[in-house]
Amino acid sequence: MTTIDNKHRLIGNSPPMQDLLRLLERIAPTSATVMLQGESGTGKALLAEAIHQASPWAQGPFVTVDYTNIPASLMESEVFGHEAGAFTDARQRKQGLIELGSGGTVLLDEISLLPVELQAKLLGVLETRRFRRLGGTEEHEVNTRFLAATNDDLMAAVESGRFREDLYHRLNVVPMQIPPLRDREDDVLRIAEHFLLEYTDRHGVGKRGLGQSAILLLRAYAWPGNVRELRNVVERAVLMSDREIIRADDLVIDRRTYRKTPGGAGISISEDGDLTVRLPSAGMSLEHLEREVIREALRRVEGNVTKAATLLKMSRDTLRYRIQKHDLSE
Ligand SMILES: Nc1ncnc2c1ncn2[C@@H]1O[C@H](COP(=O)(O)OP(=O)(O)OP(=O)(O)O)[C@@H](O)[C@H]1O
Ligand SMILES: [Mg+2]
Known part of the structure; x- marks a missing residue:
């Protein structure tokens, strides 16, 4: 068939894919932290699994820490675990995802969503290769290969202060860009x-x-x-x-992506997300423009408010408020 290498399920033989597979073979056997960057749906998760399978940790677990699916309030204990009594609901000791990935690979998925407070803690783990459960005093060793993935422009996040520069460099030892x-x-x-x-x-x-x-x-x-x-x-x-x-x-291809926006006051959005605005002689309110941009952002991330907020560089609460204001919730 068309797979270059039977060890993984990544299909493709185009020049950019060949480059990617060559890089994969080179870095998989090492312990280097890899940063996978690419648009949504390009295959970051699949590539991460391929790296795991071709690595010395292949016999160990492959654990994904998906920051889109962890509420901010639970994130610290989900990721690092907690001791009994660490907080009101912590009746029993709980292993965090980093601990569950011990001896294997941990994929830090959608890393740009990691709250700034926890970025320092993660950096500490990556640097010392040790961690402490929430409420614990004992340090545990981590024997884990770390991979990170994002479809966000992390450099921009660093520039705007949303992402620590030191953590960015620590994670970005080997950057792998998956082309659209x-x-x-x-x-x-x-x-x-x-x-x-x-x-x-x-x-x-x-x-x-x-x-x-x-x-x-x-x-x-x-x-x-x-x-x-x-x-x-x-x-x-x-x-x-x-x-x-x-x-x-x-082939039911989503032709809405070529659509003119309904009510159409001079705004159109191409399938690449290019926004064209013509100011009609009858005028247009900025409210209207805001509504269409929010709608487009939500469409692109399939309605995921957290991801849309990242895309629009606003907090989740602000976006929620505006979704309500514009009556855009499904
Ligand atoms: N090269 C490929 N060959 C075969 N299947 C692929 C390839 N790339 C991606 N896929 C498939 O496409 C789907 C999306 O891939 P994946 O979940 O890895 O994308 P992603 O980049 O992690 O997306 P997101 O940013 O939305 O999380 C999956 O079903 C995956 O199996
Ligand atoms: Mg993914």
Whole structure:
């Protein structure tokens, strides 16, 4: 098939992918901390797993600390663990995610969302290779490979003071940039064919192939949701059509991303998220502009308020308030 190396599930043979796989082979056996950067859906989590599998920690656990899914109030104890009695609800000792990843790999996912207060603590762990549970006095050793991932511009976060520069450098020992799918045109068809096999098999339907019109559309489309969007489009085509040869019509591509905004007062947003504003002679309020930008941010991160807040460089509470104000909640 099209996989370069059977040890992992990353499909792709385009020049940027070949570079990435070469880098993977070079750094996986080391203990270097790797920073995976790329747009949403480009394959950061998959690449992290591939690094784990090709590393000396492969027999150990692979633990993901996903900062989007941990409420800020619980973050410290989720990540570092706590001793019994460390705070009101802490009845029993609890192991944190860093401890659970001992002997394996810990992926610090969406690292830009780590609150500033905890950034210092994480830096301490990375530097001393020791940690303390919340409310504990004893120090424990960490024998873990750390990887970090983000789709945020971390350098910008450093410049605006949201992210500690020392932690940034500590994590960014080996940067790995995963290019968006639109820059890997040669890979789109390979990956689509891989997903076709996966879904015809999973849903127990007959063999499917890609027709010429489907191939043209797949290659022409900009894939703002990257490989995740491609996966969904292929699965839907397998489920919705009985045709053996898939045509362009069978691919439900989200054409709303080309849309003019409803009510349209001079604002349009392209599939790449480029915003064009023309001031109509009838005028336009900044309120209206704000509403459309917030709507676009929410669409891009599939409604995840935390991620949208990061994208818009505002606090989650501010964004929540504005979502309500503009009546944008689903
Ligand atoms: N090169 C690839 N070959 C095969 N499948 C891929 C590839 N890249 C990504 N995928 C698949 O695409 C989906 C999205 O990948 P993944 O979750 O790793 O993206 P991500 O960059 O972590 O996204 P997010 O920033 O939204 O967390 C997954 O189902 C993954 O298996
Ligand atoms: Mg991810």
